[in-house]
Amino acid sequence: MSDREAGAGTPELSVVVYGRNVQGHLAESLAALADHADTAPAVEVVVAAVGDSARQAAERHPYATLVALPDGTPDGAARAAGADRATGRWLQFAHSKDSVPALAARAVAERTAGLDGAGVDVLLTDHVRSTWRHARMPSRDGGFLAKPGRRDVSLTDCPDLLKVTPLLGTHVVRADFWRSRQQEGLATDDELFTAYALLLTAGRIAALDQVALEDRRLRAESLPPVTADGHFALLDTYERLLRLAAERDAGPGPRSVLYAAMVAASLRTVARAPLPEDTAREFFARAARAAVDFRPPGYRRPGGQEGMRRRLLEENAYARYRAFQAVNQRRRKVLSAARGSRRTVGRKVRDLQYHQDLKRPVDPDLAVFSAYWDRGVACNPAAVAAKLAELAPHIHRVWIVSADNVPLLPPGTDHVVPGSRRYWRVLATAKYLVNNANFPNAVLKRPDAVHLQTHHGTPLKRMGLDQLDYPAAAKGLNFHDLLARVDRWDYSVSSNSHSTQMWQRAYQSRYVELDHGYPRNDVYYTATAADVRAVRERLGIPPGRRALLYAPTHRDYEATWTPRLDLAALADRLGEDTVLLVRGHYFYGGAASPLAGLRRAGRVIDVSTYDPVEDLALAADALITDYSSIMFDYANLDRPVVIYADDWETYAKTRGVYFDLPSEAPGPVARTQDELTEILATEAWRDGTAAKARAAFRRRFCEFDDGRAAERVVRRVFLGEPEEALPPVTPLDERTPAPTPEEATR
Numbered sequence: 001m002s003d004r005e006a007g008a009g010t011p012e013l014s015v016v017v018y019g020r021n022v023q024g025h026l027a028e029s030l031a032a033l034a035d036h037a038d039t040a041p042a043v044e045v046v047v048a049a050v051g052d053s054a055r056q057a058a059e060r061h062p063y064a065t066l067v068a069l070p071d072g073t074p075d076g077a078a079r080a081a082g083a084d085r086a087t088g089r090w091l092q093f094a095h096s097k098d099s100v101p102a103l104a105a106r107a108v109a110e111r112t113a114g115l116d117g118a119g120v121d122v123l124l125t126d127h128v129r130s131t132w133r134h135a136r137m138p139s140r141d142g143g144f145l146a147k148p149g150r151r152d153v154s155l156t157d158c159p160d161l162l163k164v165t166p167l168l169g170t171h172v173v174r175a176d177f178w179r180s181r182q183q184e185g186l187a188t189d190d191e192l193f194t195a196y197a198l199l200l201t202a203g204r205i206a207a208l209d210q211v212a213l214e215d216r217r218l219r220a221e222s223l224p225p226v227t228a229d230g231h232f233a234l235l236d237t238y239e240r241l242l243r244l245a246a247e248r249d250a251g252p253g254p255r256s257v258l259y260a261a262m263v264a265a266s267l268r269t270v271a272r273a274p275l276p277e278d279t280a281r282e283f284f285a286r287a288a289r290a291a292v293d294f295r296p297p298g299y300r301r302p303g304g305q306e307g308m309r310r311r312l313l314e315e316n317a318y319a320r321y322r323a324f325q326a327v328n329q330r331r332r333k334v335l336s337a338a339r340g341s342r343r344t345v346g347r348k349v350r351d352l353q354y355h356q357d358l359k360r361p362v363d364p365d366l367a368v369f370s371a372y373w374d375r376g377v378a379c380n381p382a383a384v385a386a387k388l389a390e391l392a393p394h395i396h397r398v399w400i401v402s403a404d405n406v407p408l409l410p411p412g413t414d415h416v417v418p419g420s421r422r423y424w425r426v427l428a429t430a431k432y433l434v435n436n437a438n439f440p441n442a443v444l445k446r447p448d449a450v451h452l453q454t455h456h457g458t459p460l461k462r463m464g465l466d467q468l469d470y471p472a473a474a475k476g477l478n479f480h481d482l483l484a485r486v487d488r489w490d491y492s493v494s495s496n497s498h499s500t501q502m503w504q505r506a507y508q509s510r511y512v513e514l515d516h517g518y519p520r521n522d523v524y525y526t527a528t529a530a531d532v533r534a535v536r537e538r539l540g541i542p543p544g545r546r547a548l549l550y551a552p553t554h555r556d557y558e559a560t561w562t563p564r565l566d567l568a569a570l571a572d573r574l575g576e577d578t579v580l581l582v583r584g585h586y587f588y589g590g591a592a593s594p595l596a597g598l599r600r601a602g603r604v605i606d607v608s609t610y611d612p613v614e615d616l617a618l619a620a621d622a623l624i625t626d627y628s629s630i631m632f633d634y635a636n637l638d639r640p641v642v643i644y645a646d647d648w649e650t651y652a653k654t655r656g657v658y659f660d661l662p663s664e665a666p667g668p669v670a671r672t673q674d675e676l677t678e679i680l681a682t683e684a685w686r687d688g689t690a691a692k693a694r695a696a697f698r699r700r701f702c703e704f705d706d707g708r709a710a711e712r713v714v715r716r717v718f719l720g721e722p723e724e725a726l727p728p729v730t731p732l733d734e735r736t737p738a739p740t741p742e743e744a745t746r
Helices: 026-039 052-059 075-085 104-113 142-146 159-163 175-183 191-201 228-247 252-272 277-293 304-314 318-337 339-358 379-391 403-408 421-429 479-486 497-506 519-526 529-539 567-574 613-619 630-637 648-655 673-681 688-701 709-718
Strands: 013-019 043-050 064-069 090-095 120-130 171-174 204-216 363-370 396-400 430-435 450-453 491-493 512-514 546-550 578-582 604-606 622-625 641-644
Touching: 013 026, 013 075, 013 104, 026 043, 026 052, 043 052, 043 075, 043 104, 052 064, 064 075, 075 090, 075 175, 090 104, 090 175, 104 120, 104 204, 120 142, 120 191, 142 159, 142 204, 142 403, 159 191, 159 252, 171 175, 171 191, 175 191, 191 228, 191 252, 228 252, 228 277, 252 277, 252 304, 277 304, 277 318, 304 318, 339 421, 363 379, 363 421, 379 396, 379 430, 379 519, 379 709, 421 430, 450 709, 491 709, 497 512, 512 709, 519 613, 519 630, 519 709, 529 613, 546 613, 567 578, 567 604, 567 673, 613 630, 622 630, 630 641, 630 688, 641 673
Parallel strands: 013 043, 013 090, 043 064, 120 204, 363 396, 363 430, 430 450, 450 491, 491 512, 546 578, 546 622, 578 604, 622 641
Antiparallel strands: 090 171, 120 171
């Protein structure tokens, strides 16, 4: 329908598709949006079609409002024409080559509906990227989008939002705000400028960690080549943005982020763009002036080669920069020529440096931490590190963190990136090495170093050597290498006798067992009512709502994670008073979420990227899980747990398990969605039978967790206190878990 029926109401969101029919992609874009046709008047689709091909493609979709524009209409003008015709309270722009994934617009509309009247001007969303070779590759924006949670923030409070990929299609804008920016001349043909300018001038910004755009990157060879003027225009754009940031008093954080982006783009242009020598020199000089003129007060260059490049740029040392570049290019060519032996050569160099460092004295005041294969500050290692800072602040803490996760680190965290020179040096010289997984095979155990294995869960599924008979779970695991890694352990932390026994069987070596409890579970006894209220507020859970945390685990027999529940149906059946917090297993943290479209404002919230998970547990009135070890941790809170074991037999057969969960569960067990819904829709989830099962489960699996586990571990391992001098484990009946959400509101 080209015109909406009178009285249908004002749409919440207008999706403005604009531009010419580039490579025929407009038909795909509109086909994806057809799924939103039944959501009117919540979502309307406006197509600002440039040229006959685009117009004809749009005419085949009766749900769309067509704005026909002549060939040659610039993108900025097409966007403006579409926005003028749009009637929604919020606007999302999608170029005709891109698309809005199925159900995404509905989810965005539901989110924006909750922002009306809150003073929010921009809602930032996530995206996936497709090329001619690969489809729907996830972005790296999720971590930045997760930082505000459900809160709206100012750019000064959260400057990292400027690190979100500057795609206009992921910047959903309030219509009145957009029109005011148009009047100020900030909505231009330059998408990069417009995307950044919207954030710089917004009063408040909200984030939705949800894929709302598929950014289709066209093959470079199919596009007109970028001219020298185009490269200079990029520099002009960043200079305009930095001036705008200064005019708007954006603060040092946003200005530093923009400045770093400008310098990186300038150096990338000099290094990669095929510019004539005189043009390249001119561009370098222009970029050098900008690097000096716009450098924010107190800005510090990064270290290493990147820092050297930036220093040469600021000094306008073009000849030295080219020499530096040539040296690096020759080095890369040598490495490329020796591709067949590159790994061997690199390993020899690394080994030589590492063995030299192993001859250095051990630093008694240095501790190295890693969690979940270098994901960041998390889990038991994080709790140990926090307590170490309190009880032994003289011990310096360094975290091993993969390059992709460095931007997510808490401010001031000393860290090293795997494979770097300092990485091998700290591994060679640290007195203490703490991990909840394992360090690489190449790490050698020094006699005077201490390796602390914290683990990251209570085992229901088979682990270590017990996986020998389960090839689907082992997946080529080299058990000889595994045992060599285990032989480095000095201590192994346990939260209950069951775990202690299973670790002894699965990881057979001479380490000392620390039956001290899991440090990460201390918070379940130390958190206050204010803490519970605060995390629920961050997640956007209204007071008085029942929050159910759904946290399934990984299946070795599945290639990707797919929710085993119809979450939309479950949410509808449980009613408006229930909020579902849905967390996918971390194995799939880098994949595009299959929950796109189900994140409804205040009803279903995807918390797959939210850390720490302990916050989610504190916020939840009850847990729904299958075979995840989160059930053992959550039981410390003495809140209801419901097991959804729809594929128990398959899981037990392919993965191997240590006990029969359905008969020893911490609460009611459902085998179908109907059974689960019935449990949650009645009092069965928290009745006397459920409480009895939970009490037995807690006695067995919450044995050592009492809120002082981290203290015991630090005193025993780092301070050398004897076992008998440590704080004793408080009996289960004498412990007081953190307040429930209901108690926290009293």
